[in-house]
Amino acid sequence: MTQSLPAVRAEPVRLGLMAPLTGLASLYARDIVHAAQVACAAVNAAGGVLGRPLELVVADDGTHPQTAVPAALDLAARGCVALIGNLMSNARIAVATQVAEPLGIPLLNFSFYEGSISGRHFFHFAALPNQQIDRMIPYMARRFGGKMFFAGHNYEWPRGSMAAAKASLARAGGEAVGEAYLGWEFSDVELDRLLGQLDRIGTDVFVPYFAGADQVRILTRLHELGLSGTLAVVMGHFDEVMAGQLRPEVRDGLFSCNTYFMSLPCPENQAFLRELQRLPEVDGLWPGGNGVATNFGAGVYVCVQAFVQAVERACATDATGLVAALERSRVLGPYGWVTMDAATHHAHVNTWLARCRRDGSFELLEHFGCQAPEIPRRYAERAKTPRQLMHTGRLPAQPHGLGAEELSHAMARLSHTALVACDEWGRIAAANSAAHALFGYPDGELPNLPLLELVPPHLRGTQIEHATRLLADHAAGHAAEISGMDALGYRRDGSFVPLLMSMRVASVGVTRAVIHTLVDMTDRKRLEDELRRRASHDALTGLPNRTLLFDRLGRALQRAQASGSPVAVLFIDLDGFKLVNDVHGHATGDLVLRTVADRLVACAQRGQTVARLAGDEFVVIIEHALDTEALGEQAGRILAELREPVYTDEATVALSACVGIAWGRRGHTDAEAVMQQADAAMYAAKQRGRDRWQAYSAPLRDAAQHRLRIARDLRGALDRSELSLLVQPIVTMADGRIIGGELLLRWARAIGEVGPAEFVPVAESTGEIVPIGAWVLRQACGAQARWRQAWGERAPYLAVNVSARQLAAAGLAAELRGWVSAAGADPRQMVVEVTETALMRDYEQAMFVVKDLAEQGMRIAVDDFGTGCSSLARLIEMPVTMVKVDRRFVRDIAASEACRTVTTAVLGMARTLGLEAVAEGVESEAQRDHLVANGCTMAQGYLFGRPMDPDAFVDTVAAQIAAAQP
The missing domain is CATH 3.20.20.450 (EAL domain)
Structure with missing residues (x-):
């Protein structure tokens, strides 16, 4: 599908825009196209480009690589001298590597992203992680606490962004308490399983990285489960369009960090919004009307400005002149000055952190200033790799001299194992059906595609190193083989697949081939993840178990050591629980324990970790703990909640518990010691009767030490005839x-x-x-x-x-x-x-x-x-x-x-x-x-x-x- 603004004069300068008119991110189509129309109209109103009209040619990139690449090729074929796109990172990577670089056509990016693309013809006019993520993560950690849970789709943007976010969190002294990736079409069961972890592991801040409509789905379900009120939520891609997809009570209080919000007070933004409001289909500005602008639309507006400036500066539309001029871009757009860094092809930009109001508008909380771009360490080596080696565009078919028929026969004998053979320059010479299925390509599409298209962007430099070393070993007469190496594959839709990869060099005809044997490890990795989860979580209640409890408590005490803010532990022990099992049976006992876990989670406040220590013993870890009175109030709420009977089909089970409270302050980093104090306080509470709480104190400490002395002296009392x-x-x-x-x-x-x-x-x-x-x-x-x-x-x-x-x-x-x-x-x-x-x-x-x-x-x-x-x-x-x-x-x-x-x-x-x-x-x-x-x-x-x-x-x-x- 394409749209064109009618040309007003002959021989226009054509600028291609790839917008997600369909697919997961299609909710942004209107925002992106409207902003481009406003920008082009302003250019043409001022006389066009080099005296020629600017024609915007809009194509649907369909959100995914398999539709974005044909759209980009079509725009190039229609005479577009530069392209603007893409919103989705997987589509952007594919267009950059398969179209922009091979064809030598500039690609101007309007969307914040992870920083994975390095190319002569790629120019980024939005935020990188250091300009966005590195600002919002420390802010949220300071304000709400440093325990964060990250989740997103399984492709480069969420993975690269989360890598940057975790590094930023570690620098801020925080802790990633969870990390999860879901496929493109995840089920409601998968979604609830993911969100069900948040309040059971003491999350302060949830950081979701899902695209378009799936992000709306995540936020809606988070609210439905009652979790939005128990933790803070921050995103790098929450905006007015997405807010408009949510009910007022769902969007209220959500945080976002980006280059643009409609509430920016600068005159450039006000002028941009006035022009947006003049479009015939716009009946007013958000939140009162349907005229909406986001960082994507504002980014497109800046890209058009930069393109026009580059054409005027180069006095031509050829790629060489445009690239040189784009490297010197400096434009004043709706989010302030945007200045291109010639070395990285990424821009200096302003970023803000904002909070969504109930009406869908955004309150600006913090301006982080104009920040220079920094390529994340994850991609730094890729940026240093010579660009000719990183060339990944589809190449014209050429005779390889590799004995393709011989390769095909060999691969056919191993039809159930994915096999990919490439030449010395990294071009795929042959691939069997299993390989095509593994990477999501129709049969016959892999040959002549660079092998690097099957490798995630951050690992492409490593892949080149492996191949280069193997070819050198083979030339020297040494064994040229790597066996059983863990690797990641990059599917056609941009998603990742875990692999077990072997590589070897073989002489085929007059030249050499690097043959890759690939085994899909998805099921095994899923099993390993589940085993790791079981090792740290209680199977019955889903709460952190003793191992994870002590790990979390140890980390919390280390943070308390640095901040001086005390940590408290509530040790909860049910009264007479053994009787429940004896009288009602273990099935009822298990139901009671699950109910107790749910009630404790419901009583917990943001960032508090609820764990099952053993049997009928539970623990709550409270960071930034207040005084004894406040902790006593929470203990009282817990006791009142547990006092409610548990109803089963067979019986009504009455419950009560005792709670011990202990503190870990600066200078106290021994988790075991704090737990012992909480246990001693709980024991003291039980000594006074059922259904009560007790805080650890100096008298309790003295009593505990006295009991230790008694225990020590009691050993051998019989031998000493003291009894x-x-x-x-x-x-x-x-x-x-x-x-x-x-x-x-x-x-x-x-x-x-x-x-x-x-x-x-x-x-x-x-x-x-x-x-x-x-x-x-x-x-x-x-x-x-x-x-x-x-x-x-x-x-x-x-x-x-x-x-x-x-x-x-x-x-x-x-x-x-x-x-x-x-x-x-x-x-x-x-x-x-x-x-x-x-x-x-x-x-x-x-x-x-x-x-x-x-x-x-x-x-x-x-x-x-x-x-x-x-x-x-x-x-x-x-x-x-x-x-x-x-x-x-x-x-x-x-x-x-x-x-x-x-x-x-x-x-x-x-x-x-x-x-x-x-x-x-x-x-x-x-x-x-x-x-x-x-x-x-x-x-x-x-x-x-x-x-x-x-x-x-x-x-x-x-x-x-x-x-x-x-």
């Missing part, structure tokens, strides 16, 4: 008769006695409780055997505590059977006390152990009953014969109606189930009277007897038995 046992009588409340005794562990450390409330939890957490518990059980068996020998059937029973860690240890029941037998104890007179929390921690293991113990004749008592979160149904399934009413309820019976209610309920339940009940911690007559009134017959506590030395207990029982004898 001992006491026995507290258990009596019938009716007459005070001793019917049993509970063994109580004591520790007399060298520097002073340590209470069991201090050292038992430490022993449990370190595992030291297992050997200590085994020693206690052996002592219990010996004591019961002695009581049995002394008093026979009249001997009191002996109660001994078993911890959760002991229950989880393999072989406990078998070991206890052996100790009972060796000592000669009566298992029927032994009671094993286990807390209800310990029983529920690993229900299956606990059930296995207590059943074995019950079968041996021992009685099972549930200790501290009523303080845990056990399922009554699960307890009934176990061979429990006794419950112990916790001292916390007994202590406050007189003052607390709630404690009286709980105590009465526990005793009533025990009576209904036929279980014995023992009240702990009875110290007053009032407590005893209430318990007796509610049917409790057995108790222990200071009212009846303090813990005593085993010998004293034996003497007390002996006196009781003697007194009872007639």
Whole structure:
């Protein structure tokens, strides 16, 4: 499709414009054509060019290389002495290398791009990454945070731009938390999978590099998923046209950096907009009308100005004169002065950063000034390569003397492997069908095309080096082969394809050929990417796992070291989650964990990383943390969110959690230490009960250090004979008769006695409780055997505590059977006390152990009953014969109606189930009277007897038995 402005006089100077009238970027067609029409009209109104009219010939480049190259060739055939284009980088590269350079026709570029093109006839009048990306990335990092996620189409512009953006971010001290590329026709599923990562990995700023309509699609979906309010979005190609494709609530607050916005106040822009508004089809300027201008249109206007200036300066339209004149271009356009750099053929330009308003107009935030062009390092070597070696245009067919028939037969034998053979000058001599399919060319189109057309622009210099070295080795009689090299291919549509490439030089006829064997590695690379993702992310929730968590925390602490801004960690641990799995099953447990992850992500603010540490433990990393009050508010929101039940088809699961808060400040770069502090704070919160938060503090630090000292000294306490046992009588409340005794562990450390409330939890957490518990059980068996020998059937029973860690240890029941037998104890007179929390921690293991113990004749008592979160149904399934009413309820019976209610309920339940009940911690007559009134017959506590030395207990029982004898 072509359009032409009618010539007003004979023999016009024809200028070709390649606009995306169709395809992915077609939303910019009107903007580009209108700007060109305004510029040409101004030229002709001033008398034309060299006294001749300027005729604009517009062709549709179709957005992609396969349509852009024919359009450019058609414009050249129609007498255009220069070309303006293209919007899409892949189309621009193809036109520059396949048309502009081979035909010697100047190509003036109006669109910002990655900087990949180096050619005698190519001139760039828009922004390079250093003029645009290197300005916007540090700005956004300073304002919103340095954790950025980059995503775009899989072709040169997004890849080259992201490479520049990541380098700029690294210089700014930031971190690329994600990078993703999608194909031209990505699905909704692929899109949601990409966007679903953003709020799960602590993204501060999202930087999308998608072309045209796909960028609109990305931004719309980002808003639909509720993500646009949780992170900042910045682009180098968001403008008034794209804003017009979005709803007001979607475009509001989006950031963009470029050479031009309609809101620029300079007089040149105002004049340009006035002329735009005069076009017949324009009913007003955006946002009130359909007259829209963007950096693309303004760039086209500048290109027309520069072309006319060059023709006037050269006094001719031949390519040689035009190139020389274009190298000296300096024009004043809608975005200020634009001055060409003769060495690089890229211009000095102004850039601005702006934010889109709700009405679609742009608020200018920062003017970065007029910046000199810098070719990115990614393409620097390409720019230095002699241009004759970089020549990539299609060459006329010539006889190669390569034995083409022989090559074709050889390739046919390997029809499933892509094979490309080229001559010593890099021209493709033969390629099989697999190669054509791999690179997206119809059969027969690859021969006579330079091999470099199949290589991404930034790797073409490297490809030349490989071929040159192989040919030199072959000439010297050495092996000339490279095997199994990772490479990238460049498809006809501009997209990249990962390859495994081998190269070898072969003599064919009278000359030599470089034969390339190519294997498509797309599936393998996709698998490798997935494996890398799984290595750093939790499979169940999609959150960062422990590995990525510590990496992110370490980086955050390094940034805090530089900035002085503190980092906070919230350590979240669910209350009694083990019970959820035991009661409702692991499928429900997994659903609960996924729900918790979603709720934590919803509670997180911009840039906060939510991770799953292990099991039911989650962590939130907060950079630039405020004070304890603000962190406490966020912890409170988390607790409130988690407090909401999780509903499943089978059950309603109640949740709660505890949160520990710790800080990493300047001078604190040890991620492990900060996590330990957060863990200690969470532990302190749990010690105070469920559903609460605790900040790490000096007292907590002292307590943690105290626990460390206890753990250190507890090791070897048995060997040093520092541990001992006491026995507290258990009596019938009716007459005070001793019917049993509970063994109580004591520790007399060298520097002073340590209470069991201090050292038992430490022993449990370190595992030291297992050997200590085994020693206690052996002592219990010996004591019961002695009581049995002394008093026979009249001997009191002996109660001994078993911890959760002991229950989880393999072989406990078998070991206890052996100790009972060796000592000669009566298992029927032994009671094993286990807390209800310990029983529920690993229900299956606990059930296995207590059943074995019950079968041996021992009685099972549930200790501290009523303080845990056990399922009554699960307890009934176990061979429990006794419950112990916790001292916390007994202590406050007189003052607390709630404690009286709980105590009465526990005793009533025990009576209904036929279980014995023992009240702990009875110290007053009032407590005893209430318990007796509610049917409790057995108790222990200071009212009846303090813990005593085993010998004293034996003497007390002996006196009781003697007194009872007639």
